[in-house]
Amino acid sequence: MSGPTTIDLFAGCGGMTVGFTREGFKPILGVEFNKWAAATYAANFGVDHTWYGDINDFPDDKIPDADVVIGGPPCQGFSNLGSKDVNDPRNQLWKQYMRFVQVARPDVFVLENVQRFSAASEFQLLLAEADHGMLKDYHLEWGVLLAADYGVAQRRPRTIVIGSRKNKYKTPIKLPVRTHSRTPLSEERPWETVRSRIAGLPEKPEFTDMPASVTNFFGIDMPGVFKGVDLHFGRNPRQLSLDRYKHVPPGGGRFNVPDHLLPRCWRDKATGTTDVMGRMRWDAPSLTIRTEFYKPEKGQYLHPQWEEGREDRQVNRVITHYEASLLQDFPKDFLWVGPKTEIARQIGNAVPAGLAQAIAHQIKQHLV
The missing domain is CATH 3.40.50.150 (Vaccinia Virus protein VP39)
Structure with a gap:
């Protein structure tokens, strides 16, 4: 080159x-x-x-x-x-x-x-x-x-x-x-838009972890190397979390969640932090992808697919590491090294x- x-x-x-x-x-x-x-x-x-x-x-x-x-x-x-x-x-x-x-x-x-x-x-x-x-x-x-x-x-x-x-x-x-x-x-x-980057990916990831793999860099054994699609893994949220997610429409957030489902810290704080527990919009750019995008309480990171009253047309999960990397404009075939939280940090910190x-x-x- x-x-x-x-x-x-x-x-x-x-x-x-x-x-x-x-x-x-x-x-x-x-x-x-x-x-x-x-x-x-x-x-x-x-x-x-x-x-x-x-x-x-x-x-x-x-x-x-x-x-x-x-x-x-x-x-x-x-x-x-x-x-x-x-x-x-x-x-x-x-x-x-x-x-x-x-x-x-x-x-x-x-x-x-x-x-x-x-x-x-x-x-x-x-x-x-x-x-x-x-x-x-x-x-x-x-x-x-x-x-x-x-x-x-x-x-x-x-x-x-x-x-x-x-x-x-x-x-x-x-x-x-x-x-x-x-x-x-x-x-x-x-x-x-978010649609232009992540539409068509499996709405229900097949796995909840990355493949078992180890490679040595700088004399240190590290998890990886992972291909981009290896990062399309899901999580196992609690039922309470799922109950919260289903109330949040695209562009919405914690203020759409009924009071009885909110933690006390949110019930007692009527203003501020408007994007937490937020859901992305298909036809708009995402907000900033930070290092803890896998935590819905940290920002607008719920998958954009949602139709009111149609739980069969709702994707009630946070975006995957792979989806976050695509919203950060990384190539689909980019390679990744490290445990889950460290890869998330790499994605969120990147230009x-x-x-x-x-x-x-x-x-x-x-x-x-």
Whole structure:
């Protein structure tokens, strides 16, 4: 495989790399601290250039030259669900990202993070580095992009920063123009839908677990390698849970569940958390797929099939790992490594491949 080269930092299972390889980029280094995610990355893109370990320990003299550096430092410190603590050690890892940029001297770099990163104090420090510090050789262009606007069947916002080298580009490389919209204009297309990704899959998964399989990565025996369809397994919810699910229509949530079926914490809280115990809509994008999408109390993760008063026309279960991966825009034949909860974390933490591909397409047009 030839083409412009990429280094993927905090690579996770490789969502960004999926998008860039679709545009002909060649990954030459992937760095990831989580062993399960690193193994999934290696299974799909090659173990030879996968580095499993602490990015702080990666030596400067082993950092290769690359055309593009991509990646997203862990976002938990900035997330609405996180500590929002500017001193959280996880919020300092973007400085390691800058170290790689400084050594690899790419023409372009892409940094992605959660939506609120653009309003964080650390983001202002990032801008200061571009003004007179480690990134002073780069123009910066940034904004919050919605994955659904780029052909992903998911309403997932991400902060994207594109840095382009000043001695090669007189002006910054702009963020990609949206290609899809809720209300399309001119050449735009309608948002992709949940139906376009998961319709036709078995409504009642045949199994409740993945096949027995073990592969060695980095000298460690790990569950896998699993094919995408191996992740289409079900769960065994309690009858109380099933009784709750059948009351929730598409787009609905916990407020549709009768009081006598609600836990006390929900009965006593009449406002907030509107998407929990929610059901997806067939003909709309999903909401954000988080790392615990297999728990309906965490968000809008019930299967979209539902007809009022027709239990035979209701699919009263959460989406499967496979369905979640497709809503995250992973290929159907993507390979996975790890136990169930770790694969779910990989899926939920990933950048949707379609969004990454739109960014890669924009950058490729400008590489010189």
